[in-house]
Amino acid sequence: MNNQEQNSRLLREGGQAFFGAVTASLSHEINNVMAIIGELSGLLGDLTAGAAPDRPLKPERITSIACRVTDQVTRGKRLVKRLNRFAHTVDHPVASLKLGETMELITTICRRFADLVKAELQADFPDGELVIENSAFGLMQAVHLCIERSLAAAPDGGNRVTASFAATDDGCRITVTSELPPPEDERTTERLAYLDLLMAELGGRADVTPQRFTLFLPRARADRQAIV
Amino acid sequence: MDGLRVLLVDDEEELVETLVERMQIRGFRAEAVTRGIDAITRIRESEFDVVVLDVKMPGLDGMEVIAQLKNDRPELQVILLTGHGSSEDAARGIKAGAFDYLIKPVDIEELIEIINRAAAR
Numbered sequence: 001m002n003n004q005e006q007n008s009r010l011l012r013e014g015g016q017a018f019f020g021a022v023t024a025s026l027s028h029e030i031n032n033v034m035a036i037i038g039e040l041s042g043l044l045g046d047l048t049a050g051a052a053p054d055r056p057l058k059p060e061r062i063t064s065i066a067c068r069v070t071d072q073v074t075r076g077k078r079l080v081k082r083l084n085r086f087a088h089t090v091d092h093p094v095a096s097l098k099l100g101e102t103m104e105l106i107t108t109i110c111r112r113f114a115d116l117v118k119a120e121l122q123a124d125f126p127d128g129e130l131v132i133e134n135s136a137f138g139l140m141q142a143v144h145l146c147i148e149r150s151l152a153a154a155p156d157g158g159n160r161v162t163a164s165f166a167a168t169d170d171g172c173r174i175t176v177t178s179e180l181p182p183p184e185d186e187r188t189t190e191r192l193a194y195l196d197l198l199m200a201e202l203g204g205r206a207d208v209t210p211q212r213f214t215l216f217l218p219r220a221r222a223d224r225q226a227i228v
Numbered sequence: 229m230d231g232l233r234v235l236l237v238d239d240e241e242e243l244v245e246t247l248v249e250r251m252q253i254r255g256f257r258a259e260a261v262t263r264g265i266d267a268i269t270r271i272r273e274s275e276f277d278v279v280v281l282d283v284k285m286p287g288l289d290g291m292e293v294i295a296q297l298k299n300d301r302p303e304l305q306v307i308l309l310t311g312h313g314s315s316e317d318a319a320r321g322i323k324a325g326a327f328d329y330l331i332k333p334v335d336i337e338e339l340i341e342i343i344n345r346a347a348a349r
Contacts, residue, residue: 035333036246042250043253068242118286
């Protein structure tokens, strides 16, 4: 296997792992929503079964449960929409992207990963629209990698990670900063090597310092035409 | 076996609160907490027969909680709740001393059956 084939394989496997991690996380949340709706429905059944002429069902109790179901349906719809948007990022290898929307999607997805390690994940995005031509999936993968390594800094909590972006003369700059430095371990070394490979594939580059990941991306890919 | 004292631990507050309501209707003395650290505190404060514990939680996760519980109260029976595709977590939990596990969403009658079996051990 030559170097190019090896890199292609690494990118394919890395992309699959990212897709798997995100869909597993979102489907876990959707599963929780379904479980809650199931329990609320079961609770209604329990209350109905226990009702009697001298123990009538209170309308306000039913209304309260109905509201709780509605809240979960709203939450479920939001999660399904997020999953659907994420799934469609693989539709086109290069597309015209609204960076704000893409960054909002990936930081929202990553917020659950942050919650699991009791970290705070902030999005500090500028007003106005910044459009680039690139792979939405690849861009999100790179940002996720930076956030994931930053979250690894404090598995027991207490870290604050901030994602931001800005326009540059020839494209954009995405920054992920961490109050605590990622662990200096084999995993980080391996992930940083992958980040370099991924950024090269996206026509950009990554600058990494202990508490800051900076991703530079061109306004348009020189090698591929965007599908608008 | 009515009146069993059950502590449910899951970061999905709406889920555990609803399960508590349903178990109370069935005669259990059930209560809920949403964080692993709170579970450890409650178990130190009060007597429980069974703990139903979500594996994946922010902060102290189910595996860390079970290790602590088995150290503090080795006789306490623990039932794990896992998501789909988390059979490895379940296997680790059983190895760490959990009585059994259930995959979410749980069927309440199945949960009660396992709680009763765990309490009878």
